[in-house]
Amino acid sequence: MEEKSYKVILFYKFVELENPKQLRDQQYKICQELGLKGRTLISTEGVNGTFEGETENINKYIEIMKTDSRFSDVVFKISPGDGLAFPKLTIKVRKEVVTLDLLETENFDPKEIKAKYLEAEQLHDWIHKEKKEFYIVDMRNYYEAKVGKFAGSIIFESLKNFRELPKVINEIDHLKDKTIVTVCTGGIRCDRGSGFLLKHGFKDVYQLHHGIVTYMEKYPNEDFLGKLYVFDSRVMMGFNLDSKDHQIIGKCEWCGETSENYVNYNTPQGERKHGICCQSCISKGVVSLSQQNYYSYR
Numbered sequence: 323m324e325e326k327s328y329k330v331i332l333f334y335k336f337v338e339l340e341n342p343k344q345l346r347d348q349q350y351k352i353c354q355e356l357g358l359k360g361r362t363l364i365s366t367e368g369v370n371g372t373f374e375g376e377t378e379n380i381n382k383y384i385e386i387m388k389t390d391s392r393f394s395d396v397v398f399k400i401s402p403g404d405g406l407a408f409p410k411l412t413i414k415v416r417k418e419v420v421t422l423d424l425l426e427t428e429n430f431d432p433k434e435i436k437a438k439y440l441e442a443e444q445l446h447d448w449i450h451k452e453k454k455e456f457y458i459v460d461m462r463n464y465y466e467a468k469v470g471k472f473a474g475s476i477i478f479e480s481l482k483n484f485r486e487l488p489k490v491i492n493e494i495d496h497l498k499d500k501t502i503v504t505v506c507t508g509g510i511r512c513d514r515g516s517g518f519l520l521k522h523g524f525k526d527v528y529q530l531h532h533g534i535v536t537y538m539e540k541y542p543n544e545d546f547l548g549k550l551y552v553f554d555s556r557v558m559m560g561f562n563l564d565s566k567d568h569q570i571i572g573k574c575e576w577c578g579e580t581s582e583n584y585v586n587y588n589t590p591q592g593e594r595k596h597g598i599c600c601q602s603c604i605s606k607g608v609v610s611l612s613q614q615n616y617y618s619y620r
């Protein structure tokens with residue numbers, strides 16, 4: 323019997339949607355028929371989703387989306403799955419698909435205010451060929467960045483949830499006149515966050531188009547070190563991870579040894595944690611594993 327192959331897709335688009343509820347119902351029907359699991363948020367400002375399914379059905383889903391003029395130009399980031407990435411199918415209508423805690427007066431339309439796109443190839447050139455002064459600013463939460471990040475990039479250690487970006491932004495206020503490149507998993511947080519940087523007075527802001535996942539696929543184990551944290555049961559992903567060039571940048575939160583074993587665990591004090599804990603600490607019984615669950619950056 324032939325082994326089934328699975329794919330996980332990640333996609334988003336900021337586009338005016340007049341009837342999000344109707345789209346939700348259509349999407350639900352399509353996904354159910356194709357046996358896809360995962361989650362999508364739909365709002366009047368756009369759509370943000372991730373699904374897993376059998377390769378053939380994922381391809382069918384993409385084909386169906388391409389026939390809808392609102393989504394015909396969506397770029398789907400595709401990575402290998404194991405059939406277990408999501409426990410179920412959830413499609414929700416929300417006020418926004420990616421949220422920043424802003425005062426009413428500070429709010430802006432991500433379709434209007436956003437940074438220039440920098441393609442993966444251009445960023446690669448900037449890093450390797452050009453002697454350009456620029457700073458890579460990671461828009462992701464700290465728990466994501468500790469297992470994988472661009473070499474030399476700026477990480478917000480106190481960022482636990484993207485919506486709190488406005489609270490930590492002053493940490494990089496000294497870079498307002500410099501060239502900034504924002505990065506995130508698939509691009510959606512940059513599409514909102516880079517606009518916020520511009521509104522906040524940063525002068526020269528770029529955003530990595532299609533996110534780290536695309537950069538990693540093109541240049542595995544080069545400038546993005548470690549693994550990419552993802553919001554499904556895979557927890558982390560990467561390309562060519564068996565290569566000798568793959569570096570582990572994570573550290574066990576208990577003993578400090580190099581590790582990228584990202585788990586949910588219980589401390590001896592009974593505290594539940596989601597983080598890096600090495601196999602040795604687990605087998606010695608210093609900490610115990612707890613049940614897997616799903617995290618979301620929202």
Ligand SMILES: [Zn+2]
Nearest residue numbers: 574577600603
């Ligand atoms: Zn350890």
